Amino acid sequence: MNFLTPTYIIGLTQYPALLEKYAEKFRSIDFNIFDYYNDDWAHAIKSKIEWIIASQKTHLIRQPDKDIYVLTHGIMTSGKWQDDLESKLKNKKPNIKIIKYTYPYYSAFQILFPFLHRKTIKNYERFVVNLTAQYPNATLNFISHSFGTYLTVNTLSSSDIERNASIGKIILCGSVLKSDYDMASLIEKCQPKLIVNECGIKDLPLVLCNTAVWGLGNAGRNGFYGYSPLLKNRFFDGGHSYFFTKSGFMDEYWLPFIFDDVFIECDGRKKTEANDLVQSLFSLLPHIIIPGCCIILLVLLVLNLF
Missing domain, CATH: 3.40.50.1820 (Alpha/Beta hydrolase fold, catalytic domain)
Incomplete structure:
Protein backbone atom coordinates (compact mmCIF):
# COMPACT_ATOMS: atom_id res chain seq x y z
CA MET A 1 0.00 0.00 0.00
CA ASN A 2 1.48 3.37 -1.07
CA PHE A 3 0.87 6.53 0.92
CA LEU A 4 2.47 9.91 1.59
CA THR A 5 3.69 10.62 5.10
CA PRO A 6 3.17 14.15 6.46
CA THR A 7 6.17 16.40 6.91
CA TYR A 8 4.70 18.35 9.82
CA ILE A 9 2.03 17.27 12.30
CA ILE A 10 0.15 19.67 14.55
CA GLY A 11 -2.87 18.44 16.51
CA LEU A 12 -5.58 20.11 18.60
CA THR A 13 -7.49 18.59 21.49
CA GLN A 14 -10.38 19.61 23.71
CA TYR A 15 -9.21 17.23 26.44
CA PRO A 16 -6.39 18.91 28.39
CA ALA A 17 -6.21 16.05 30.90
CA LEU A 18 -5.38 13.57 28.14
CA LEU A 19 -2.95 16.06 26.59
CA GLU A 20 -1.03 16.23 29.85
CA LYS A 21 -1.15 12.44 30.28
CA TYR A 22 0.20 11.57 26.83
CA ALA A 23 2.34 14.66 26.13
CA GLU A 24 5.61 12.72 26.41
CA LYS A 25 4.45 10.09 23.91
CA PHE A 26 3.44 12.74 21.40
CA ARG A 27 6.81 14.48 21.76
CA SER A 28 8.66 11.21 21.19
CA ILE A 29 7.22 10.98 17.67
CA ASP A 30 7.58 14.71 16.97
CA PHE A 31 3.81 15.26 17.11
CA ASN A 32 3.00 18.78 18.24
CA ILE A 33 -0.34 18.84 20.00
CA PHE A 34 -2.01 21.83 21.65
CA ASP A 35 -4.95 22.61 23.89
CA TYR A 36 -7.74 23.94 21.65
CA TYR A 37 -8.83 26.42 24.32
CA ASN A 38 -5.34 27.96 24.54
CA ASP A 39 -4.34 30.45 21.84
CA ASP A 40 -0.81 29.00 21.66
CA TRP A 41 -1.83 26.64 18.86
CA ALA A 42 -2.77 29.52 16.54
CA HIS A 43 0.64 31.15 17.00
CA ALA A 44 2.43 27.81 16.49
CA ILE A 45 0.61 27.07 13.22
CA LYS A 46 1.12 30.63 11.95
CA SER A 47 4.86 30.50 12.71
CA LYS A 48 5.29 27.08 11.10
CA ILE A 49 3.45 28.16 7.93
CA GLU A 50 5.55 31.33 7.69
CA TRP A 51 8.74 29.29 8.05
CA ILE A 52 7.65 26.80 5.36
CA ILE A 53 6.75 29.61 2.94
CA ALA A 54 10.05 31.40 3.63
CA SER A 55 12.05 28.22 3.08
CA GLN A 56 10.31 27.59 -0.24
CA LYS A 57 10.89 31.15 -1.43
CA THR A 58 14.62 31.07 -0.88
CA HIS A 59 15.22 28.78 -3.91
CA LEU A 60 18.62 28.02 -2.43
CA ILE A 61 20.46 24.73 -2.21
CA ARG A 62 20.64 23.56 1.38
CA GLN A 63 24.20 23.56 2.62
CA PRO A 64 26.00 21.03 4.83
CA ASP A 65 26.70 21.56 8.50
CA LYS A 66 28.98 24.46 9.38
CA ASP A 261 36.41 28.69 23.25
CA VAL A 262 38.61 30.81 25.54
CA PHE A 263 36.71 33.47 27.48
CA ILE A 264 38.90 36.13 29.13
CA GLU A 265 37.36 37.95 32.09
CA CYS A 266 37.59 41.73 32.32
CA ASP A 267 36.06 44.22 34.75
CA GLY A 268 37.30 47.78 34.34
CA ARG A 269 34.69 49.34 36.63
CA LYS A 270 35.75 51.46 39.58
CA LYS A 271 33.85 49.95 42.49
CA THR A 272 33.74 52.94 44.84
CA GLU A 273 30.91 54.62 46.73
CA ALA A 274 31.32 57.77 44.62
CA ASN A 275 30.98 55.79 41.40
CA ASP A 276 27.92 53.96 42.76
CA LEU A 277 26.34 57.33 43.51
CA VAL A 278 27.00 58.55 39.95
CA GLN A 279 25.48 55.38 38.51
CA SER A 280 22.42 55.79 40.74
CA LEU A 281 21.93 59.34 39.46
CA PHE A 282 22.23 58.15 35.86
CA SER A 283 19.61 55.46 36.52
CA LEU A 284 17.17 58.12 37.74
CA LEU A 285 17.38 60.19 34.55
CA PRO A 286 14.75 58.22 32.54
CA HIS A 287 12.30 58.55 35.44
CA ILE A 288 12.78 62.31 35.51
CA ILE A 289 13.34 63.45 31.92
CA ILE A 290 10.73 61.39 30.07
CA PRO A 291 7.85 62.16 32.49
CA GLY A 292 9.04 65.78 32.60
CA CYS A 293 8.88 66.07 28.80
CA CYS A 294 5.42 64.53 28.80
CA ILE A 295 4.21 67.03 31.39
CA ILE A 296 5.65 69.95 29.42
CA LEU A 297 3.98 68.73 26.22
CA LEU A 298 0.68 68.29 28.07
CA VAL A 299 0.89 71.82 29.51
CA LEU A 300 1.66 73.27 26.07
CA LEU A 301 -1.27 71.36 24.61
CA VAL A 302 -3.65 72.65 27.30
CA LEU A 303 -2.42 76.21 26.85
CA ASN A 304 -2.87 75.91 23.12
CA LEU A 305 -6.44 74.65 23.54
CA PHE A 306 -7.44 77.40 25.92
Whole structure:
Protein backbone atom coordinates (compact mmCIF):
# COMPACT_ATOMS: atom_id res chain seq x y z
CA MET A 1 0.00 0.00 0.00
CA ASN A 2 1.48 3.37 -1.07
CA PHE A 3 0.87 6.53 0.92
CA LEU A 4 2.47 9.91 1.59
CA THR A 5 3.69 10.62 5.10
CA PRO A 6 3.17 14.15 6.46
CA THR A 7 6.17 16.40 6.91
CA TYR A 8 4.70 18.35 9.82
CA ILE A 9 2.03 17.27 12.30
CA ILE A 10 0.15 19.67 14.55
CA GLY A 11 -2.87 18.44 16.51
CA LEU A 12 -5.58 20.11 18.60
CA THR A 13 -7.49 18.59 21.49
CA GLN A 14 -10.38 19.61 23.71
CA TYR A 15 -9.21 17.23 26.44
CA PRO A 16 -6.39 18.91 28.39
CA ALA A 17 -6.21 16.05 30.90
CA LEU A 18 -5.38 13.57 28.14
CA LEU A 19 -2.95 16.06 26.59
CA GLU A 20 -1.03 16.23 29.85
CA LYS A 21 -1.15 12.44 30.28
CA TYR A 22 0.20 11.57 26.83
CA ALA A 23 2.34 14.66 26.13
CA GLU A 24 5.61 12.72 26.41
CA LYS A 25 4.45 10.09 23.91
CA PHE A 26 3.44 12.74 21.40
CA ARG A 27 6.81 14.48 21.76
CA SER A 28 8.66 11.21 21.19
CA ILE A 29 7.22 10.98 17.67
CA ASP A 30 7.58 14.71 16.97
CA PHE A 31 3.81 15.26 17.11
CA ASN A 32 3.00 18.78 18.24
CA ILE A 33 -0.34 18.84 20.00
CA PHE A 34 -2.01 21.83 21.65
CA ASP A 35 -4.95 22.61 23.89
CA TYR A 36 -7.74 23.94 21.65
CA TYR A 37 -8.83 26.42 24.32
CA ASN A 38 -5.34 27.96 24.54
CA ASP A 39 -4.34 30.45 21.84
CA ASP A 40 -0.81 29.00 21.66
CA TRP A 41 -1.83 26.64 18.86
CA ALA A 42 -2.77 29.52 16.54
CA HIS A 43 0.64 31.15 17.00
CA ALA A 44 2.43 27.81 16.49
CA ILE A 45 0.61 27.07 13.22
CA LYS A 46 1.12 30.63 11.95
CA SER A 47 4.86 30.50 12.71
CA LYS A 48 5.29 27.08 11.10
CA ILE A 49 3.45 28.16 7.93
CA GLU A 50 5.55 31.33 7.69
CA TRP A 51 8.74 29.29 8.05
CA ILE A 52 7.65 26.80 5.36
CA ILE A 53 6.75 29.61 2.94
CA ALA A 54 10.05 31.40 3.63
CA SER A 55 12.05 28.22 3.08
CA GLN A 56 10.31 27.59 -0.24
CA LYS A 57 10.89 31.15 -1.43
CA THR A 58 14.62 31.07 -0.88
CA HIS A 59 15.22 28.78 -3.91
CA LEU A 60 18.62 28.02 -2.43
CA ILE A 61 20.46 24.73 -2.21
CA ARG A 62 20.64 23.56 1.38
CA GLN A 63 24.20 23.56 2.62
CA PRO A 64 26.00 21.03 4.83
CA ASP A 65 26.70 21.56 8.50
CA LYS A 66 28.98 24.46 9.38
CA ASP A 67 29.46 27.39 11.72
CA ILE A 68 28.05 30.64 10.39
CA TYR A 69 28.96 34.03 11.86
CA VAL A 70 26.45 36.85 11.35
CA LEU A 71 27.89 40.35 11.86
CA THR A 72 25.31 43.12 12.41
CA HIS A 73 26.21 46.82 12.74
CA GLY A 74 24.41 49.64 14.53
CA ILE A 75 22.94 52.98 13.46
CA MET A 76 24.78 55.98 11.98
CA THR A 77 27.51 53.75 10.53
CA SER A 78 28.39 51.76 7.46
CA GLY A 79 29.82 48.99 9.63
CA LYS A 80 33.53 49.19 8.78
CA TRP A 81 34.25 46.97 11.76
CA GLN A 82 32.47 44.13 9.94
CA ASP A 83 35.12 44.23 7.20
CA ASP A 84 37.94 44.40 9.75
CA LEU A 85 36.63 41.43 11.72
CA GLU A 86 35.93 39.41 8.58
CA SER A 87 39.54 39.92 7.49
CA LYS A 88 40.85 38.73 10.86
CA LEU A 89 38.58 35.68 10.91
CA LYS A 90 39.44 34.64 7.35
CA ASN A 91 43.16 35.09 7.98
CA LYS A 92 42.85 32.51 10.72
CA LYS A 93 40.33 30.25 8.96
CA PRO A 94 39.93 30.98 5.21
CA ASN A 95 36.79 28.84 4.74
CA ILE A 96 34.84 30.32 7.67
CA LYS A 97 31.32 31.40 6.68
CA ILE A 98 30.80 35.11 7.38
CA ILE A 99 27.60 37.04 6.65
CA LYS A 100 27.74 40.82 7.06
CA TYR A 101 24.18 42.00 7.57
CA THR A 102 23.52 45.62 6.61
CA TYR A 103 20.50 47.90 6.65
CA PRO A 104 19.82 51.54 5.68
CA TYR A 105 21.68 54.33 7.46
CA TYR A 106 19.80 55.41 10.58
CA SER A 107 20.00 58.85 12.10
CA ALA A 108 19.71 59.41 15.84
CA PHE A 109 16.34 61.06 15.16
CA GLN A 110 14.93 57.92 13.52
CA ILE A 111 15.81 55.70 16.45
CA LEU A 112 13.62 57.84 18.73
CA PHE A 113 10.45 56.53 17.13
CA PRO A 114 9.79 52.75 17.13
CA PHE A 115 7.46 52.87 14.11
CA LEU A 116 10.35 54.12 11.94
CA HIS A 117 12.35 50.93 12.35
CA ARG A 118 9.63 48.26 12.28
CA LYS A 119 10.48 47.38 8.69
CA THR A 120 14.16 46.92 9.57
CA ILE A 121 13.21 44.58 12.42
CA LYS A 122 10.87 42.59 10.16
CA ASN A 123 13.53 42.32 7.44
CA TYR A 124 16.07 41.04 9.95
CA GLU A 125 13.65 38.39 11.22
CA ARG A 126 13.00 37.26 7.65
CA PHE A 127 16.74 37.16 6.98
CA VAL A 128 17.40 34.85 9.93
CA VAL A 129 14.46 32.58 9.05
CA ASN A 130 15.74 32.31 5.46
CA LEU A 131 19.21 31.59 6.81
CA THR A 132 17.93 28.64 8.81
CA ALA A 133 16.14 27.38 5.70
CA GLN A 134 19.32 27.49 3.64
CA TYR A 135 21.52 26.03 6.41
CA PRO A 136 19.12 23.82 8.41
CA ASN A 137 21.88 21.96 10.26
CA ALA A 138 24.25 24.86 10.81
CA THR A 139 25.19 26.53 14.07
CA LEU A 140 24.43 30.24 13.93
CA ASN A 141 26.75 32.63 15.78
CA PHE A 142 26.05 36.35 16.12
CA ILE A 143 28.31 39.36 16.67
CA SER A 144 26.27 42.55 16.93
CA HIS A 145 26.84 46.18 17.86
CA SER A 146 24.50 48.89 19.18
CA PHE A 147 21.07 48.68 17.50
CA GLY A 148 22.26 45.45 15.88
CA THR A 149 22.06 43.85 19.34
CA TYR A 150 18.39 44.83 19.49
CA LEU A 151 17.74 43.19 16.12
CA THR A 152 19.60 40.02 17.08
CA VAL A 153 18.22 39.45 20.56
CA ASN A 154 14.62 40.34 19.71
CA THR A 155 14.66 38.07 16.67
CA LEU A 156 16.00 35.15 18.69
CA SER A 157 13.49 35.86 21.45
CA SER A 158 10.36 36.33 19.37
CA SER A 159 10.76 33.92 16.45
CA ASP A 160 10.73 30.12 16.28
CA ILE A 161 14.10 29.75 14.60
CA GLU A 162 15.53 27.74 17.48
CA ARG A 163 13.47 24.81 16.23
CA ASN A 164 15.33 24.84 12.95
CA ALA A 165 18.91 25.79 13.84
CA SER A 166 21.25 25.61 16.78
CA ILE A 167 22.55 28.83 18.31
CA GLY A 168 26.24 28.97 19.18
CA LYS A 169 28.18 31.99 20.40
CA ILE A 170 26.67 35.46 20.70
CA ILE A 171 28.76 38.60 21.20
CA LEU A 172 26.86 41.80 21.97
CA CYS A 173 28.73 45.11 22.22
CA GLY A 174 27.44 48.58 22.94
CA SER A 175 24.00 47.04 23.43
CA VAL A 176 20.95 49.31 23.40
CA LEU A 177 18.86 46.71 25.19
CA LYS A 178 17.63 47.37 28.72
CA SER A 179 19.73 45.96 31.54
CA ASP A 180 16.69 44.12 32.90
CA TYR A 181 15.91 42.47 29.55
CA ASP A 182 14.71 38.90 30.11
CA MET A 183 17.88 37.18 28.97
CA ALA A 184 17.05 34.12 31.09
CA SER A 185 14.07 33.31 28.87
CA LEU A 186 16.18 33.79 25.74
CA ILE A 187 18.84 31.44 27.09
CA GLU A 188 16.27 28.84 28.10
CA LYS A 189 14.65 29.03 24.67
CA CYS A 190 17.72 29.04 22.40
CA GLN A 191 20.35 27.30 24.56
CA PRO A 192 23.32 29.25 23.13
CA LYS A 193 26.86 28.12 23.81
CA LEU A 194 27.63 31.44 25.50
CA ILE A 195 26.49 35.06 25.34
CA VAL A 196 29.19 37.68 25.90
CA ASN A 197 27.98 41.22 26.59
CA GLU A 198 30.78 43.74 26.00
CA CYS A 199 30.26 46.98 27.97
CA GLY A 200 31.97 50.36 27.65
CA ILE A 201 31.71 52.15 30.99
CA LYS A 202 32.26 55.51 29.24
CA ASP A 203 29.53 54.90 26.66
CA LEU A 204 27.75 58.28 26.68
CA PRO A 205 25.47 57.55 23.68
CA LEU A 206 23.90 54.77 25.76
CA VAL A 207 23.26 57.20 28.62
CA LEU A 208 21.22 59.28 26.17
CA CYS A 209 19.60 56.17 24.72
CA ASN A 210 18.51 54.98 28.17
CA THR A 211 17.26 58.46 29.05
CA ALA A 212 15.42 59.56 25.92
CA VAL A 213 14.52 56.54 23.76
CA TRP A 214 11.39 54.60 24.64
CA GLY A 215 11.99 50.85 24.86
CA LEU A 216 15.78 50.99 24.70
CA GLY A 217 18.38 51.02 27.45
CA ASN A 218 22.08 50.79 28.27
CA ALA A 219 22.94 47.13 28.82
CA GLY A 220 26.09 47.88 26.81
CA ARG A 221 27.20 50.15 29.63
CA ASN A 222 25.81 48.68 32.85
CA GLY A 223 25.57 45.04 31.76
CA PHE A 224 22.60 42.69 32.02
CA TYR A 225 21.17 42.07 35.47
CA GLY A 226 20.73 38.62 36.97
CA TYR A 227 22.92 35.55 36.60
CA SER A 228 23.34 32.69 34.17
CA PRO A 229 26.46 30.61 33.47
CA LEU A 230 25.69 31.17 29.78
CA LEU A 231 25.77 34.99 30.06
CA LYS A 232 28.95 36.95 30.75
CA ASN A 233 29.26 40.73 31.14
CA ARG A 234 32.68 42.29 30.45
CA PHE A 235 33.42 45.90 31.36
CA PHE A 236 36.03 48.01 29.56
CA ASP A 237 37.23 51.57 30.17
CA GLY A 238 35.97 52.86 26.83
CA GLY A 239 33.09 54.27 24.84
CA HIS A 240 30.50 53.08 22.34
CA SER A 241 32.96 51.89 19.67
CA TYR A 242 35.86 50.97 21.94
CA PHE A 243 35.76 47.35 20.76
CA PHE A 244 36.67 48.41 17.21
CA THR A 245 38.94 51.39 17.83
CA LYS A 246 41.09 49.88 20.57
CA SER A 247 44.13 48.38 18.89
CA GLY A 248 44.33 44.61 19.32
CA PHE A 249 40.96 44.24 21.07
CA MET A 250 39.52 41.71 18.62
CA ASP A 251 42.75 39.70 18.60
CA GLU A 252 42.93 39.61 22.39
CA TYR A 253 39.30 38.97 23.30
CA TRP A 254 37.29 37.76 20.31
CA LEU A 255 39.56 35.47 18.29
CA PRO A 256 40.43 33.20 21.26
CA PHE A 257 36.72 32.98 22.09
CA ILE A 258 35.63 32.26 18.52
CA PHE A 259 38.29 29.71 17.60
CA ASP A 260 39.43 28.21 20.92
CA ASP A 261 36.41 28.69 23.25
CA VAL A 262 38.61 30.81 25.54
CA PHE A 263 36.71 33.47 27.48
CA ILE A 264 38.90 36.13 29.13
CA GLU A 265 37.36 37.95 32.09
CA CYS A 266 37.59 41.73 32.32
CA ASP A 267 36.06 44.22 34.75
CA GLY A 268 37.30 47.78 34.34
CA ARG A 269 34.69 49.34 36.63
CA LYS A 270 35.75 51.46 39.58
CA LYS A 271 33.85 49.95 42.49
CA THR A 272 33.74 52.94 44.84
CA GLU A 273 30.91 54.62 46.73
CA ALA A 274 31.32 57.77 44.62
CA ASN A 275 30.98 55.79 41.40
CA ASP A 276 27.92 53.96 42.76
CA LEU A 277 26.34 57.33 43.51
CA VAL A 278 27.00 58.55 39.95
CA GLN A 279 25.48 55.38 38.51
CA SER A 280 22.42 55.79 40.74
CA LEU A 281 21.93 59.34 39.46
CA PHE A 282 22.23 58.15 35.86
CA SER A 283 19.61 55.46 36.52
CA LEU A 284 17.17 58.12 37.74
CA LEU A 285 17.38 60.19 34.55
CA PRO A 286 14.75 58.22 32.54
CA HIS A 287 12.30 58.55 35.44
CA ILE A 288 12.78 62.31 35.51
CA ILE A 289 13.34 63.45 31.92
CA ILE A 290 10.73 61.39 30.07
CA PRO A 291 7.85 62.16 32.49
CA GLY A 292 9.04 65.78 32.60
CA CYS A 293 8.88 66.07 28.80
CA CYS A 294 5.42 64.53 28.80
CA ILE A 295 4.21 67.03 31.39
CA ILE A 296 5.65 69.95 29.42
CA LEU A 297 3.98 68.73 26.22
CA LEU A 298 0.68 68.29 28.07
CA VAL A 299 0.89 71.82 29.51
CA LEU A 300 1.66 73.27 26.07
CA LEU A 301 -1.27 71.36 24.61
CA VAL A 302 -3.65 72.65 27.30
CA LEU A 303 -2.42 76.21 26.85
CA ASN A 304 -2.87 75.91 23.12
CA LEU A 305 -6.44 74.65 23.54
CA PHE A 306 -7.44 77.40 25.92
